[in-house]
Structures are given as C-alpha cells and as structure tokens.
Amino acid sequence: MVNELSSTLSFPILIGDIGGTNARFALLTDAFAERREFPVVQTADFPSIDAAIQETVLDKTSVQPRTAILAIAGPIQGDEIPLTNAGWVIRPKTLIGDLGFESVLVINDFEAQALAVASLSAEDREQIGPGAIRPAASRVVLGPGTGLGVAGLLHAQHTWFPVPGEGGHVDMGPRTERDYQIWPYIERLDGRVSGEQLLCGRGIMHIYNAVCAADRKEATLETPADVTSAALAGKDPQAVETVSLFATYLGRLAGDMALLFMARGGVFLAGGISVKILPALKRPEFRIAFEDKAPHSALLATIPTFVVTHPMAALAGLAAFARAPQHFGVATEGRFWRS
Template identity: 70%
Template sequence: MARHLEDEHIPFPILVGDIGGTNARFWILTDVYAEPREFPHVRTAEFPTIDQAIQDCILDKTAVQPRSAILAVAGPIKSDEIPLTNCDWVIRPKQMIANLGFEDVLVVNDFEAQALAAASLSKDDREPIGTLAETSLASRVVLGPGTGLGVGGLVYSRHVWVPVPGEGGHVDIGPRSKRDDQIFPHIERIEGRISGEQIICGRGIVHLYRAICAADGIEPRWTDPADITSHGLEHTDPVAVETLELLATYLGRLAGDLALIFMARGGVFLSGGISQKIIPALKLPAFRAAFEDKAPHSALMKTIPTFVVTHPQAALAGLAAYARTPSSYGVSHDGRRWRKG
C-alpha cells in the first residue's frame, strides 16, 4: 500500500530505470558513492512484461541484487497498475515486490526524472544555446521533444529542488508571422486544435515538413523525421532547412512561454535525443530570437539562459542524484511508493 514516506531513504542497492516507449534503460546503484553499474538498453517490444525484462536483462546478469527500484515512466500514476503511454507494458509495483525480490518500489513521472537531472548535472553535461553559460539556484524548466513533447518544471525552495510534472506539451500553439499564416492551415489538427506536440517532436517534424510542402505546392520527398533532420542540417534540401528553422522558432516560443510561467531564472533545459541532434540549428539566431521575443518582458528573457542537456542518460542521472541525497529534493511519494509487508 502507498504511504507517506518522503523522509525515509530508499535502501541500497537501488535499481533506477527510465522506461520509454521503445527502450528501457537501467542502472544499479550499489551505495551512495559508487559509480552506477550500467546495462545495455532493453527494447520493450522484445519482452511481454517489464518484470520479465528486468529479470532476464538485469537480475540474471549481476551478482548485485537490488533491494529497491526507482522507475521513471511516461504515463499517469493513478493506481498500483500503471500502463505506459507508448508501449504495452504495465507496471505493477506490488507484483514486482512479490516476484523480483524488491523491498521498495517508487514510480515517478519521466519528466520529473528529467527535472531532477536539470538540478544535478554538471556544466560538462549541458551545451549553452546563446551567450549565457551560467545558471543559478532558481526555478528551471525542462522541455523534451521526442516521441511526444515532455515538459517539467523545477522549483527551488528552502534549499530543496521540487520537480513539477505536467502536460505542457499539449498547450495551444498558433501562428504569429506571415509565413506561419501560410503554413498553419496545412498542419494536422487534433479535434480542431494544434498543440505544441503536433509540431515540436519526432512526428511533428514530419507534420511541419508536409505543411511547408503543401503551402508551397511542393511534392514531399521525405517521410522519416531522421531524413528531414539530416537534410536540414546538411543543407541538402531547402524545405528540410526551413523545417528545422521553424522547429527551432516554435520550440523557442514555447520555451519562452514556459520560462515566463515558471519565472525560470535558473534556465530552460532542452532534453532528449532530438534536441541533441539539432544543436547546430538551435545555435542559429532563430531559437533565441523567438525565446526572447516576449514584450513587454524581452529584457527579462535576455537574462534567462537556455541549454541542451547532453548527458546520454540524463533521466537515470537525475534518479541517481535523488537516490543518493533524497533530502535535497522534494519528490512526493504519496500514492507512488510501495513497500514489502
């Protein structure tokens, strides 16, 4: 049964996991100080259940048997049966305790883990976008274009970092420029609306590319976001180049909106593989120009740094930071932590 146990440490060794739609990633932390034991990525489609994947790919591969697990998942945590958004696995903490030998299981939102990473990663794990390279102990925002568009906040209060999960990727996004007015009528809508996730994520790159083609009367050449991205970065296709420029612009606008909402003087952090791949496009003027264009607060926006998170396992690093020093983070356990007995 879930309990209020925020003040209790989770016992080591701890299995930390980042469970995505395609891949699941795991580390084992043997104690507070040791480097994590890393494991190969697990393809979710190759296992019928997460329990089977953990048993076969982790527990059977190491003599160190974790007593606890902290799992970050893309999906709502409403009960002791937690379905994932983009794969068929269902996380059942009570069953994990019964079958896998865990004493303690904590499940958090995937962007809480990304927010924890934004609080704890070093300068070497982030790439500044723009001239500002320093951050401060102040509220932060994390955005992650990937399969969808994840958003999380991070509030610093009374010497504690408090992650704030949300669904900010689904806010409305609309046209501002003449070029936007030409393109937006061709963007695929969901029940009549265009959300950030419709154009700022993997499939959004394709939506945006097709909309540009439709606006200009051009036959689309590419259907894979990786192709559009590579041709845009290599300047081998003018529509792909404009797609990346507009992607950076719309990402900058939304990032700026969220920075204002959270008063994120500590910075905005762009996470995930897409952000890392398009760093050259983000370093062009379009992203920061859109981010700062928030009259009457443009002067304020110029003081807020923006970064791409470059750590290859940022979510696991965030979970590990929390596991080692839980008193530094205000992570709620209510309804999300289960213990043996």
C-alpha cells in the same frame, strides 16, 4: 515523506528511465558506488516492463535490487500506470510480488530530467545564446523525443523540488504569415494542435509534410532522421525550413515555460532530438522566438538556455536522488509502494 524515503529506499537500488521508445536501467549497490548501466533496450522488444527488467538486468547480475525507482513517460494515477506513447503498463505491486522488490517509487520521466538539471555539471550542457544562471532560481526542462516532456524545478529551504506535468500538451497556434500558410496542413489531434504535435519525432514529420503541402512539393523524406539529416546537410529546402520552424516553435514554447516558472535559473533542452539538431538551435531562430515575449522580452533575454548533452541525464538525476533523497522534495503520495 522525504525523511521516510531516506530510510526506506534500501540499497541495492534499480533505477530506470522508461520512455516511449527506449528503456534505460542501472544499478546502485550503495550510496557511494558508481552506477552500473545496462544496454539500452526498446520498449517494443518486450511485452512488459517486468520482462524487460528480468531479461536486461536480473538475468545479467547476481545482485538482487531491493528498491526500484522508475521514471516513466506518462501521468501516474493508481496501481496501473500506462505509458503515454508505448504499450507498457507499470504495475508496482506486480513488480514487488514477482521480481522481489521491497519497494517501488514511480515518478514522471521529466521529473528525472529535472533532477538531472539540478545535479549535472557545466560539462554536461551547452549554452545557446546569452544569460547567466541564478543558482537558487527556478529552472525548466523540455525534451522533444518520442513525445514532448516538460517539468519545472523549484528551490526552497535548501531543497530542489521537481514539478512534473503534461506541459507538452498545451495549445500551439500560428503567429507569422508563413505559419498561416502551413497551419491548415498540420495534422491535428481531436481538432487541435498541441506542443507535442509539433515538437517531437512525429512532430518533425507533421511540420515537414505541411511545408511540402503548402509548397505543392512531394514529401519524399520518410523519417524524422531523414528530415534532420537532410536539413543539417542543406540538401532539401523543405527539410531545412522544417528544422528552422521546429527551432522556432521550440523557442516559443520554451519562452512560455520560462515565463510560467520565472525560470531565471535557466531553460534546459533534453533528449536526443535537441542534441542532434544542436547546430540548428544555435542559429538565431530559437533565441529570437524564445525572447519574443512582449512585454517581457528584456526579461527573457537575461534567461539562459542550454542543451543537455549528457547521454544518460535522467539516470544521472535518478542516481543523485537515490544517493541523497533528503536533498530533493520528490512527492511520493500515490507513487510509492512497499511490500
């Protein structure tokens, strides 16, 4: 199907990174053109992706894209694809019928982040701790944002293969004495605490509220931005501990994913939260938790970790794929529609 994609992804191509909160779009007129980016929009401001594409892109350009490549935050099953953390439902057949596309390819949003990890330069990332990339080794990308995205990236036969999944929903549990003090107050989803219950925007609030409850303190901060700002400024002890715990829990899960994929090519933290709390991630807690994986702590110490600092990394990954699909093993079965 890769060879077929090379001939069927006709330019101009619309690329879109559709998250639970924000949607980002860009146009590629041909394989060599710079992508034209459009203003970032909020999903809540539009009733559907169709309306967002029409008003954000099609009404702002005379170029009629022939292909759409959309990375969406959620699993892809069937002809109606709901976002996990937003109200949109992507209907590729409707996009073709109503907006004039000849073909639509829908992939997972963290597949796009994995594509970016394969193609971004060193200037687009900042390393945390020791380790060096092995060029053709497996990689992992995690992204705490509205939810928690996880994807792998494998290399074989001179091709990068992104591996999508729902790794953000794996179970998390307490390990330290402090964990056991605050865990009873962590908000649960159907009786369990998943990675996404801790490692996303609302996860910051779950941790903060639990820390306050365990300390018998009033929770006065109301948003994730309030908590991270207060923590980085050192103004609120509970906020400081919240961000420290967030870094620790992210390190634990990142280490688990590194073991799962044997990610000697590196573990990459994407998304706005990772960039915003970069100073906290550079403190010891993240790498200590990442490497604390007996009997393989020595192995984890050799695996590099990075924060992706490119502001439009997913779009950059989609653009790299659109320009040269033959370099990437993107699965298309059940995810590619044509007129």
